[in-house]
Amino acid sequence: MTVAHNLDAARAALVMINPAPYNAEAPPEALAGNITPTELHYVRSNFAVPAHDGTLEIGGAVGHPTVLTLDDLRAMPAHEHTVTLECAGNGRLDMRPLPTGEPWGDYAVSTARWKGALLHEVLAKVEPSAQGVEILTQGADHGPYHLQAILPDTDQENLTFIRSLPLSLATDPASGILIAYEMNGEPVGSDHGAPFRLIVPHWYAVASVKWLKRIDVLTEPYTGEFQTGHYMYEWPDRPHEAVTLMRVRARITDPAPGSIIGSGAYTVRGKAWSGTGPITRVDVSVTGEGDWQPAQLEPSRSGYHWQAWTFDWEPSHVGRHTLRVRATDAAGNVQPDVPQWNRLGYGNNAIEVIYVDRR
Template structure:
């Protein structure tokens, strides 16, 4: 089977958003499982699939620059974590006026089990300078970037995907950031960042740089297209803010939106997650402005993954019902009624409204 055939097989279950660069949502059924099968995991790319020479260079403001291969990483102590990743633009088309950017529906979110080495342990080998401020992560992916037409043509034709994190966070052992080389027990596939990628728990997935090629410790804050150009909340009434941790959100998986069910008892189910800590409460409302009822919320199976919730609904009234779902996290964040509009359409965590017909 050729590489093209392999990719086609891997992508068959996904809902394509853009063919080039390839972006695709998970199928609705993917939200029903604790761990998303790899073939159902959504794919987000800013450029075409890159070539990678198999090495990871680490330098900048460090005492000991190093170059690592996949074998070097596999020789280090391995760690695994189930991590929910969500695209910052998930749900963008629900905002009004419609922002620019990929028109993701509501399924640019998935949970996989990642295996690799801790970022802080790798950085420790290089002895970062005490003057270090940020850590810059460069992917191997590059090319024209059509979403910023104000750039000069020469720049637009050869941008590279680069992001940065504060050095203090990258060195924090409690953050458990991974340089991952396996996904769900298998080597990383092309769409998911082979041969190795960054996985940053709690943050929107833009921080989890794929096809990782180079890491540099910087003595000045990093500024770049994907750090301070895009992936910024550009609010209409206050200064811009960087996109960072995932906003609290609950999704309903059963019954499906627009479905028809027979009158009687039904289990309403779904997933909830937040980058600010575990979800502590999920509420369900059965009318547009009615009372909220507490759902049964399952404890998290791990510190970085979504949680299951369920609600027993006595659907005895025939007719159309609007079912709303609202999550609250441990930091006290509650989903808003309307999307938090910003120019580039990031962070839509508005309360979901699902229509169900009872017959």
């Protein structure tokens, strides 16, 4: 069986938005459970699936440069985290005027169980310099960039996916950052970064570099196309800001938008997540006005993944009803009523509004 056939089979249940490089949303049912099945997990790539020789080089400002293999990573203590990953462009289609970028709807978000070695334990082996400020993380993926490069002097015909993270975050045991080699109990697949990738809890998924090939400790901040060009909030009325932590957000998973429901009680269900703290409150409005009623919220376990919520509702009359949902996190962040527009269309966490018809 060819690699192409395997990829086609793995992608069959997804909602493709771009065939090359392959990008696809999860189907709506992917948000129903606590864990997204691998075949339903959304896929975000800037380049085609690359070849990878199975090694990870670690260098830069370190005392002991090294090269690790998959077996080396598996020989280290294994840790498993359930992590919600969301594309920074999720919900871009709901912004007006429409920003540039991949036309993501609302399903570029998924939750999986990731297993691997803790990044801070890997870095401890190479002894980062006291002068280090960031780590550079480079994927094996590269090629022509299908979106226009923003930074000058960028080789748009052969660009490599490179990102950086603060060294203080990378070396913090509490960060939970993994070099993951398993996803939902199986080896990480090609679309998701095989043979290993970063998983950075709380951050938008751009930080979770796939097909990880090299890590360098830097003594100066990194500037590059995917760090200070794209993946920046280009606000119309204030200074630009880097895309980092996921914004607080809640989604309705049942009923589906435009559903027809019967008389009697109905349990509205959904998920909520944030990169700036566990969700502490979810409220639902069924009037189209400002009266919010509290939903029942599943408590946070690790803080790395979405929380389920439910709301018991009995429609008062036959006809059309609106449903709105709003989440609040432990840092006090609350979803806005409308998207905060920025030129590249990142971070849309506006309150979701759907309608259903009662017959």
